[in-house]
Amino acid sequence: MSENRARVFFGNELRRMRGKAGITGKELADALGCTPQWISTMESGRKISEQSARDLDTYFKTDGHYYRLWKLAKDIEVQFILPPGFAEYLGYEKQATSYRIYSALLINGLFQTEDYSRAIITTTDETNVSELTARRMERQAAITRKSLPHVWLVLDETVLHRLVGSPEVMRDQLNALLLASERINTMVQVIPQNTGYHVGLGGDFTILTFDDWPDLAYTESAGEGLLIERPVRVTHKVVRWDLLRGHALPIKESRALIKTVMEGL
Numbered sequence: 001m002s003e004n005r006a007r008v009f010f011g012n013e014l015r016r017m018r019g020k021a022g023i024t025g026k027e028l029a030d031a032l033g034c035t036p037q038w039i040s041t042m043e044s045g046r047k048i049s050e051q052s053a054r055d056l057d058t059y060f061k062t063d064g065h066y067y068r069l070w071k072l073a074k075d076i077e078v079q080f081i082l083p084p085g086f087a088e089y090l091g092y093e094k095q096a097t098s099y100r101i102y103s104a105l106l107i108n109g110l111f112q113t114e115d116y117s118r119a120i121i122t123t124t125d126e127t128n129v130s131e132l133t134a135r136r137m138e139r140q141a142a143i144t145r146k147s148l149p150h151v152w153l154v155l156d157e158t159v160l161h162r163l164v165g166s167p168e169v170m171r172d173q174l175n176a177l178l179l180a181s182e183r184i185n186t187m188v189q190v191i192p193q194n195t196g197y198h199v200g201l202g203g204d205f206t207i208l209t210f211d212d213w214p215d216l217a218y219t220e221s222a223g224e225g226l227l228i229e230r231p232v233r234v235t236h237k238v239v240r241w242d243l244l245r246g247h248a249l250p251i252k253e254s255r256a257l258i259k260t261v262m263e264g265l
Helices: 005-021 025-032 036-043 050-060 065-081 086-093 114-122 129-143 157-161 167-181 231-245 251-263
Strands: 098-103 150-156 186-191 205-209 216-221 224-228
Touching (some): 005 050, 005 065, 025 036, 025 050, 050 065, 086 129, 086 224, 098 231, 114 129, 114 167, 150 157, 150 231, 167 186, 167 251, 186 251, 205 231, 216 231, 224 231
Parallel strands (some): 098 150, 150 186
Antiparallel strands (some): 098 205, 216 224
16 A cells, blocks of 8 residues: 555654553553554554544544544545546536536446445455445536536447446446436437447547536546546547437437346346
C-alpha cells in the first residue's frame, strides 16, 4: 500500500499522545482490546481502522480527532484508487446540463444499482468496497436533481448479457435501467448485437454539456481515465456519438429488448 500522509500523521499523533500519557504500547493495547502489534502497525502509519480511531478518541478523550484523521486518510486512499483524470471529471459531472453517455462494456456508474456496483468494485479493491460503492451511488444525484438535466444513455447489447454478480443482481440492474428509462429527462437506447462492428466498440465515453462553458468529454480504458477539454477532440467524440446512435434501436424497441433479456435471466 502506497504511503498516505494522513495515515502517517495519524500514527505520529498516536505515538505522541501515548508518550504524553506515559503508557506503553502493550498497556494501550490492553485498554483498547487489541494487540501490541496492531498499536505498532497504526503508529507506523501502515494501517488504521475506523473502530480503532473511535476507540482512541474515547480512551484519550480527544473529541473525534482520531476519527477525523482516519476519515481524511480514507478519502486520500480512495483518491489513489480512482483512475487518473476521474476526480477532476467528477467536479464537472455535477454541474452538467446534459449527458451523452455510451457504455460498451458495463452499465455506466450513473445508472448502476448498489449490488451491481459492489460486484464490480469487489473484483478490483476489496478494502474500500463500501466507501467506493457509496460514492458511486451519491454520484447519481447529478441526473435526478431538481433542475433535471437531459440524459441520453446508449448501450451495446452485450452490456445487457454480461453477468455481473449473479442473475438476481442482473435482473435488479436491468429493471433499474427500465425504470430510469421512464424518467421524463432520460432516454435509453440499445445497439443490437447483430449490428456487427461499429465505432462505439472503441470504448466507453461521456460527453457533458454546460450552460456557461464548452462541452467536455471523458473516456476510460484499462483503469486509465482521460478528461478531454480541447474543442477539436471533444468534437471527435460528438461525431462518434452521432455515428453510434445511428445503429441504436428506437426507445420503445430498446426497452422491449432490455425487458426480454431481464426476463430470460
